[in-house]
Amino acid sequence: MGLLSRKVTCNSHGQDSSYFLGWQEYEKNPYDEVKNPKGIIQMGLAENQLCFDLLESWLAKNPEAACFKRDGQSLFKELALFQDYHGLPAFKQALVDFMAEIRGNKVTFDTNNIVLTAGATSANETLMFCLAEKGEAFLLPTPYYPGFDRDLKWRTGAEIVPIVCTSSNGFQITESALEEAYQEAQRKNLRVKGLLVTNPSNPLGTTIKRNELDLLINFITVKEIHLISDEIYSGTVFSSPEFISIMEVLKDRKMDKSQEWERVHVVYSLSKDLGLPGFRVGAIYSNDPIVVAAATKMSSFGLVSSQTQFLLSAMLSDKKFTKEYLSKNHKRLRKRRSKLVSGLEKTGISCLDSNAGLFCWVDMRHLLSSDTFEAEMELWKRIVYDVKLNISPGSSCHCTEPGWFHVCFANMSEETLKLAMQRLKSFVASITINKQSHQELMNTRRKNRTNWVFRLSFQSFHDREQDER
């Protein structure tokens, strides 16, 4: 027939990228402690599995909420019929209170300014529909979450222009990088409508510093554009520096009556902080009533199930629970991260110093055969197919420097993480020739590369043959 829209044939859904190919490999051969101990360990999934016991214990103590009951009364009918896109008032209140709690109550949120959506995926796309269209672009600091290519561009027709951040300063956003990105958009004939930052950052795992946030605000003021702050990892900040929300900075700068106030929008979700990606709970927070009104109507295309709103309104209204949850969540993430970091250190691999998130930004530049993305791909394929770890290559996050990898630590057990580190250690040992200095290594690399590549290719070819039999 061939009569489908251009959206079907275009690539903006991004699902042919390596990010997704790694997933496919994993799905064919997933690790299981008992059933498939030689399988691929999933380290490309930013899930938070560390605090389910807390959720389960709350559910056991509060069985009514999942059964549509409150104080012995069944609210099933009301909930089943409730499809108001303004959202369940009790849930919105509980959600804004939770968001405030995460920010140490330094900022508060108004339920009239919040729009519920089926996940942050939906929130980001909806905001983009409200703020940009074909011929327009949003600037995003690299590296960024691969899903943004689909979420922000696919159906909206908008474009992304990268704000290039580098390891020279820990991938922080600079004024020159912002300006350069803006110029690049102009060169491409794209009208810049705004910036989108993820804070804490995915994939870096770092919170954005106050001076960077100030920079962003200054930039959007001068250019008269929007700023979207995707703060879905705000509840995963486990060590200093503290998380500073863009809203806090605006407040501190007494900008709450300014024009910029209405051009700053926050995206939130319970998928990462609470580990509930299946429940599809996202939110857009905006101080612009027109954006709130438009986004609210658009949320018709992705409302949160009333059943889920009800359950979570009970859970998040339990302040004793939220306090304990946030505190334990931080503790466990901090501990787990340090296990990953020390495991990597033992293998001579370092990470970007991070204080948040469910992943680390790992530096494997020294393991590359050359300072190229081809070499990064080679290394990545070795790690997926031979070491059997699914991690995400920096290129899938649009990183401009080859050799960085996104490695998740909160979606598996401690034992599995340990095993992953062991596998990695063995692998690195087998490719590290000897303790030559880095410069010597670079010089001899060209000589040794053929042997190294050949040895690995031969090994993996051999292994694969075994698997296919």
Next chain:
Amino acid sequence: MAIEIEKPSVGLSKVAVSDTHGEDSPYFAGWKAYDENPYNESSNPSGVIQMGLAENQVSFDLLEKYLEEHSEASSWGKGAPGFRENALFQDYHGLKSFRQAMANFMGQIRGGRAKFDPDRIVLTAGATAANELLTFILADPGDALLVPTPYYPGFDRDLRWRTGVKIVPIHCDSSNNFQVTPEAMETAYQCAESMNLKVRGILITNPSNPLGATIQRSVLEQILDFAVNKNIHLVSDEIYSGSTFSSSEFISIAEILENRSYRDSERVHIVYSLSKDLGLPGFRVGTIYSYNDKVVCTARRMSSFTLISSQTQHLLACMLSNKEFSENYIKTNRERLTKRYDMIIKGLKNAGIECLKGNAGLFCWMNLSPLLEEPTRESELELWKTILNEVRLNISPGSSCHCSGPGWFRVCFANISEQTLEIALERIHKFMEQRRRN
């Protein structure tokens, strides 16, 4: 209806400020009036009775009974062993058990005359999302979909707003009970061509909203033939399929395809939802069933923007896999809706009001054209306002459904109790009597 796009306020997209969301129409104005003065049997007996909301409230007891007897469906069992896995499940393929249950349920509704493959089911947060998603996939901005009138007012938003796709109406009228004809389809197609619009598909609702009637077999064949001839898609929105008063009267496009050995099926897509048949609009459960592999694949990827809560998928997988429950539900729901329908038709007849002969849905299509001052849209809106303010009933004027002949109104009967329906019918009776006297 021309859409005026104001000069965009600083920095917002045209989509954000356009009124293509359609929420300024009378369809929504009636809602506002109701919200301000809602009827309540005890506390506000003279308030506005809501008859503009196509909700199914007649079978909740069946659902509640199931939930009481199967707590594992809502609470993941004792100690919540399945909670973790469920909470993490965000796979856009959807819960296999739920897709299986939906496929079976859809088959049961069609009396087993059509079978559905769970792997062709794509889950979306409601039929609203399903219709928009399909439009994104089947058409490009500026293209057109043909939709028979009268149609569900929400389509103006769902099919056009963010997609940039246009609706070209296939005009149907009372001369033949508003059935679609090949001539009407051809006229609409030519109309689109004359406006330089590329027609990508035809979207039908079967059973029809607002008509409350199923599409006849011969008409379905004609519609499919038309789609084949023009090489366009056919979307069949069958969200009221479980609300037909008699199982045998509803013929799904799936049956037509099966009879043709699935020839030409790659252009056919069915939309379904549990909002009407099961009365669960709050749970956001919609599906796209497509016979086209590429559409299924793309729709699945796009469903990332509108996934169904896994908590809800789990609940409904349990409920709908229970054959005893589903069979009893379908049968009982049908019986109760039929009873309601008979009651309202009789009551309206006693008041001297005729309706289109209906056999499905949660509403009837009432003919008040004899009451119009003039056979015009303005007259219809005057009458609508009178009914809203004097009779204090919120019903939907045909013009909000793009009906070409003025004087028709959609009246919902399944979202209120029998007692309230009695009161509404009494009020209508009184109103008609007064008019006769004057």
